[in-house]
Amino acid sequence: MTTTHDIATEPAGGEGARPRRDRHISDFTELTRMVQEAGFMRRRYAHYWTRFAVLTLLLAGLVTTFVLLGPTWWQLLVAVALAVVLGQVMFLGHDAAHRQIFRSGKWNDWASLVIANLYAGMSYGWWNHKHSRHHAKPNTLGVDTDIEPGVLVFTTENLTKTRTGLAAWFAKRQGWFFFPLLLLEGLNLHVSGVKTIFGRGPVKRRPVEIAFVTLRLGGYLALVFWLLPVGMALAFLGVQLGVFGVYMGASFAPNHKGMPMVPESMKIDFLRRQVLLSRNITGGRWVDVFMGGLNHQVEHHLFPSMPSPALRQVRPMVKQFCTERGITYTETTLARSYGIVVRYLNEVGLKARDPFQCPLVQELRVAR
Template sequence: MHELGLMRRRYGYYWIKLIGAVLAIIAWVAGFVWIGDSWWQLASAAVLGVVMTQIAFLGHDAAHRQIFQSGKWNDWVSLIVANLLVGISYGWWQSKHTRHHSSPNKEGTDPDIALSAIAMTPAMATRHTHPLLRWLVAHQGWYFFPLLLLEGLSLHADGVKRVLSKDKIARRWVELTFLTIRLGGLVALVFLVLPPGKAVAVLAVQLAVFGFYMGFSFAPNHIGMPLVSPRLKLDFLRRQVLMSRNITGGPLMSVFMGGLNYQIEHHLFPSMARPYLRRIQPLVAAHCAAEGVPYTQATLWSAYRSVIGYLNTVGLKGKDPFLCPLVAQRRAL
């Protein structure tokens, strides 16, 4: 990859995005104040939810050391983008996301499949005994989308909970200060401009759009792909490729998903700048074909059909058709 120049930094690309992120927030604040006391502010809140998600994608890139050569520069940009601009804890996200990257879809290791509201594994589907909860789990693929509306609130709450915890946390006061300015500042601005009823509605819409967009972009990358037993050992290529799904759709999909549509390439080269993922994709696909490693691509809608089908299958506690092929082969032996 170094020989092809695909591990070089794209400073111009990212500086434009970083400056654009700040300008977008300033423009939104100015527009919000100018619109004033109006129900049109609900549309403004939806716009802010989209802007926050796009900025969060930028924080994701910085946390993966994609933007700068310097680790300190990436850390501080991540802190500013995540905590000060978006309102989520960089430290909390980095810890969680690092564990996910090391063992995607591995039971007992990947935090992304250890959810409380959704049963991601057949074993998790048996934890409820109440008839209503069992019914909900059996149909969880369908209420997965309404649950995404709460993801924004959950992201903010998890970040605040972490920085207020008794755990040893690097830059605790920096994170706490940035989160206070961001979260408190938005609430103060909204209540200064709008009466209480409209203010609450605006905050709710912004959180709902932000959470739905974030969850909608991350969910199809791994849900419905094979689960891995804690006892199974895989080489790096198979561990990352078998559990990941790319989303087709070209440049527009890349913009919409912040580069997460090239999930396989991102997992193989997490510090590669976002613009290069498209260029390396044919090489990765060809290498996987030569090695006999299944390489999964799907349209966004096809991916979500798989997500819904998988969640409902797990919820019904039926036979898991998405079991890792390597696990199935070993069991057969």
């Protein structure tokens, strides 16, 4: 297992006398200055208020359609549409949680509570705590909760310690099961949030979260079971939660899965950690809409509070900056990213790859 624990210093003399760590910090400072001077960090109030208004109208329209249709299997199409709109709602909540919408942290918090808890029925406090750890150190073992072993394993280390028998058989084929398993992710997201806000998890405004989630989920279930027969109601909920889970997983997974994973002890400056462990997804503006701007993952990780509409605009600047400094900037198409995810998970299950044998380790290896 190859790891890197130190950053080498450059030869003495001139500008190169600075420690490499100092130079790396200066790199990010310079990039930040360029980004701010270009105006990419300015707030986009019109954009976000428009998105909020459109999503509110779409949700109201879907509820109206649901009531007018009554007990018919055509409601399953409404369930699919609802899942997609709620996915877009969560993208908006994601932006608010990252302080992208308002200057005021309090306004962003309340926007997140309304959008995530009241509109989507998910816990903002639970998700924000989990997501913040991911942003601080993506793809870092023992820190990033997105790669903790569960049904799936993301490193051979986790695999050899926890999988035997049927679980080991499944792990060898886990890549093929990844997208089918996402059908359960919608339910998992709701359950995890509810357990946290009604338990002892890290929740800042627990009474508000409990009130919003109870109102949203209780009202939603009451409406569905009041209007539809039990079997049809269960089918409606199954389709809505299943499509929602696939949509969320298909939007978040391509950004980091299959990228290098590193131990917590590895010393990497912020710029290189965020760039080298993230992947952008190309494909034009339709991909921007489909993924809520998360396809510009490198830029988002470097500047989490940058409004999502600016991520596409800042991309050429960030890419050129990384190229000039020899920092690997990874991007691929959406279809290829899904293939990478499936192959990587299968390779981990087959123990065919050491996740620490990666370009990141080579790039930061100490000269000996």
